Amino acid sequence: MAEKEEKFTPIDKLGEFGLIDHLTKEIKLIKASSIKGVGDDCAVLEFLNKQTLVTSDALVEGVHFDFTYVPPKHLGYKSVVVNLSDIYAMNARPTQIIVNLAVSNRFGVEFLEQIYKGIKLACDVYEVDLVGGDTTSSYSGLMLSITAIGEAEEKDIVYRSGAKPNDLIVVSGDLGGAYMGLQLLEREKAVFMENQNMQPELKDFGYVLERQLKPEARKDIVDLLEKLEVKPTSMIDISDGLSSEVIHLCRQSKTGVRLYEEKIPIDPSVYKLCEEFKLTTTTVTLNGGEDYELLFTIDINDHDKIKANPNLTVIGHVTEESDGMNLITRDNKAIKLNAQGWDSLLNKS
Amino acid sequence: MAEKEEKFTPIDKLGEFGLIDHLTKEIKLIKASSIKGVGDDCAVLEFLNKQTLVTSDALVEGVHFDFTYVPPKHLGYKSVVVNLSDIYAMNARPTQIIVNLAVSNRFGVEFLEQIYKGIKLACDVYEVDLVGGDTTSSYSGLMLSITAIGEAEEKDIVYRSGAKPNDLIVVSGDLGGAYMGLQLLEREKAVFMENQNMQPELKDFGYVLERQLKPEARKDIVDLLEKLEVKPTSMIDISDGLSSEVIHLCRQSKTGVRLYEEKIPIDPSVYKLCEEFKLTTTTVTLNGGEDYELLFTIDINDHDKIKANPNLTVIGHVTEESDGMNLITRDNKAIKLNAQGWDSLLNKS
Numbered sequence: 270m271a272e273k274e275e276k277f278t279p280i281d282k283l284g285e286f287g288l289i290d291h292l293t294k295e296i297k298l299i300k301a302s303s304i305k306g307v308g309d310d311c312a313v314l315e316f317l318n319k320q321t322l323v324t325s326d327a328l329v330e331g332v333h334f335d336f337t338y339v340p341p342k343h344l345g346y347k348s349v350v351v352n353l354s355d356i357y358a359m360n361a362r363p364t365q366i367i368v369n370l371a372v373s374n375r376f377g378v379e380f381l382e383q384i385y386k387g388i389k390l391a392c393d394v395y396e397v398d399l400v401g402g403d404t405t406s407s408y409s410g411l412m413l414s415i416t417a418i419g420e421a422e423e424k425d426i427v428y429r430s431g432a433k434p435n436d437l438i439v440v441s442g443d444l445g446g447a448y449m450g451l452q453l454l455e456r457e458k459a460v461f462m463e464n465q466n467m468q469p470e471l472k473d474f475g476y477v478l479e480r481q482l483k484p485e486a487r488k489d490i491v492d493l494l495e496k497l498e499v500k501p502t503s504m505i506d507i508s509d510g511l512s513s514e515v516i517h518l519c520r521q522s523k524t525g526v527r528l529y530e531e532k533i534p535i536d537p538s539v540y541k542l543c544e545e546f547k548l549t550t551t552t553v554t555l556n557g558g559e560d561y562e563l564l565f566t567i568d569i570n571d572h573d574k575i576k577a578n579p580n581l582t583v584i585g586h587v588t589e590e591s592d593g594m595n596l597i598t599r600d601n602k603a604i605k606l607n608a609q610g611w612d613s614l615l616n617k618s
Numbered sequence: 619m620a621e622k623e624e625k626f627t628p629i630d631k632l633g634e635f636g637l638i639d640h641l642t643k644e645i646k647l648i649k650a651s652s653i654k655g656v657g658d659d660c661a662v663l664e665f666l667n668k669q670t671l672v673t674s675d676a677l678v679e680g681v682h683f684d685f686t687y688v689p690p691k692h693l694g695y696k697s698v699v700v701n702l703s704d705i706y707a708m709n710a711r712p713t714q715i716i717v718n719l720a721v722s723n724r725f726g727v728e729f730l731e732q733i734y735k736g737i738k739l740a741c742d743v744y745e746v747d748l749v750g751g752d753t754t755s756s757y758s759g760l761m762l763s764i765t766a767i768g769e770a771e772e773k774d775i776v777y778r779s780g781a782k783p784n785d786l787i788v789v790s791g792d793l794g795g796a797y798m799g800l801q802l803l804e805r806e807k808a809v810f811m812e813n814q815n816m817q818p819e820l821k822d823f824g825y826v827l828e829r830q831l832k833p834e835a836r837k838d839i840v841d842l843l844e845k846l847e848v849k850p851t852s853m854i855d856i857s858d859g860l861s862s863e864v865i866h867l868c869r870q871s872k873t874g875v876r877l878y879e880e881k882i883p884i885d886p887s888v889y890k891l892c893e894e895f896k897l898t899t900t901t902v903t904l905n906g907g908e909d910y911e912l913l914f915t916i917d918i919n920d921h922d923k924i925k926a927n928p929n930l931t932v933i934g935h936v937t938e939e940s941d942g943m944n945l946i947t948r949d950n951k952a953i954k955l956n957a958q959g960w961d962s963l964l965n966k967s
């Protein structure tokens with residue numbers, strides 16, 4: 270399933286500096302804020318009259334990804350995207366990334382080149398500069414720790430804490446796809462482990478596979494909101510499942526919420542797969558992570574500006590804190606939301 | 619040798635968010651540039667009229683440290699210091715850090731608390747804010763990836779590339795201590811593995827052990843240079859050994875160098891240990907890493923300003939590139955420098 274490695278050059282053949290030079294040699298800086306990139310003790314950046322946003326996330330082999338079905342180029346791409354998503358979730362724009370890579374000698378230079386191809390592709394697509402990083406060995410497995418840096422004017426930054434009663438809760442795109450993509454890949458892996466002559470049955474599922482293997486960050490939504498002149502009152506990206514993210518917004522805003530089960534946007538292929546896997550779509554969308562959609566609240570007076578847009582779905586509204594955090598089911602029952610989202614310390618898949 | 623764990627609380631008992639909250643709950647922000655710390659999608663920072671410096675380094679268990687003799691609190695402290703050192707090496711001041719921690723379930727909450735105690739101690743000592751991070755599981759071992767952020771006025775930043783012929787090469791403190799501390803710890807570990815009743819013989823070696831286990835970044839030197847009104851022409855911190863760092867400065871400045879063996883500052887205990895271990899001090903100082911001293915070049919006209927200072931030693935001078943990079947030995951022979959410094963891809967100790 271993963272790309273075959275044709276050639277294997279041991280990483281210690283190049284040494285640490287040789288390897289960094291080799292992997293970063295073609296990098297050009299495009300951002301005005303990038304004063305100095307790779308090659309000194311630090312990157313030097315300049316954000317004139319803007320605030321700086323910084324976020325950092327690590328992806329660990331065996332915990333966050335499995336090279337049985339994750340091609341290294343996709344891993345590189347995704348590891349950048351998940352960090353950029355955190356910048357967009359502040360209503361800001363990413364400008365630079367720094368990449369720390371720890372690898373065991375099981376991986377060759379060619380494999381790392383593929384990871385860096387994915388990293389560079391993400392840099393091109395999202396127009397960010399790779400300005401630094403560290404490549405080191407590990408005793409087992411591979412780990413990517415990426416720091417993303419972004420900028421925004423102070424007045425534009427959206428925190429998790431600004432939601433207020435009567436605000437509408439809006440989500441971009443649709444939910445549950447990345448989780449069902451993972452279920453599918455895990456199932457086909459299990460089949461493949463049983464019988465290595467079996468070919469994986471993955472056709473017709475391009476959408477959910479792409480959601481899992483090559484997610485995108487919603488740059489377009491941040492651009493759209495600017496165009497529509499809507500500043501969300503609070504915002505977060507959906508990395509751990511809708512339920513857990515809604516709870517974050519409510520707790521930090523000191524509000525309650527009513528989410529409507531029937532409003533949650535779901536792709537038809539997710540319905541189909543849920544049926545096949547005997548899962549309910551609501552469980553999958555509430556608890557399945559990695560969709561990297563944006564979840565935000567807007568003032569009710571902004572409703573007209575967004576309501577015609579197919580990329581945005583109103584899924585509920587904010588209430589007083591004392592009303593609690595509830596999901597209103599299709600048969601009109603209120604169920605208390607709890608955070609069973611994806612937690613790397615609990616779920617090792 | 620390492621501290622015994624009295625109590626063991628499994629990390630998954632708290633979950634990812636519970637664990638981050640638990641480890642970061644007492645953190646207070648002290649820097650004016652820290653607008654928002656832990657608890658949103660990103661940290662938000664503001665650097666008015668200054669440039670921003672960012673650096674990130676990972677420390678991997680079994681590659682960069684060994685819990686047989688590294689107490690977790692020291693690891694936390696050191697992992698911050700090595701990153702701050704990169705900020706000082708730009709003649710800048712650190713302001714914030716972000717911590718990514720990947721841990722297997724072999725480690726309990728109490729162990730992570732010790733690591734965070736060390737991280738927070740370093741934050742207090744160096745007056746930086748911990749503004750974010752990620753805690754995730756790993757299948758084996760522990761890895762800390764830290765991003766340090768700093769600030770400086772554009773006119774004050776010192777790159778690796780500004781050295782010019784006739785500049786003096788200066789080093790702070792003394793060299794080789796951290797490497798000999800490591801040799802000592804590795805020897806005592808081997809003895810302990812043979813016979814677990816043996817007590818390690820570490821008395822009289824407090825200096826080199828501290829250099830290895832609890833190094834400091836040379837904040838004081840950056841302050842001193844400012845006070846002396848000396849702006850180095852180029853600078854780097856010594857993490858991988860003097861030889862490799864000198865080569866970085868020369869390559870990026872397109873110069874040669876003459877280093878004088880007899881001038882390299884060495885602590886008496888390092889001489890003593892080198893004798894015991896049958897190593898030459900020159901090999902140890904040229905190739906042993908982790909001293910985190912600053913290596914810089916200054917215009918020869920600034921010599922008078924620094925020459926009386928016991929923290930600073932002139933060890934050579936910059937030459938034309940065509941003269942090459944040479945060590946002048948005690949018997950006045952020129953030996954070509956090569957980079958055999960510490961490389962995590964080559965040395966797994």
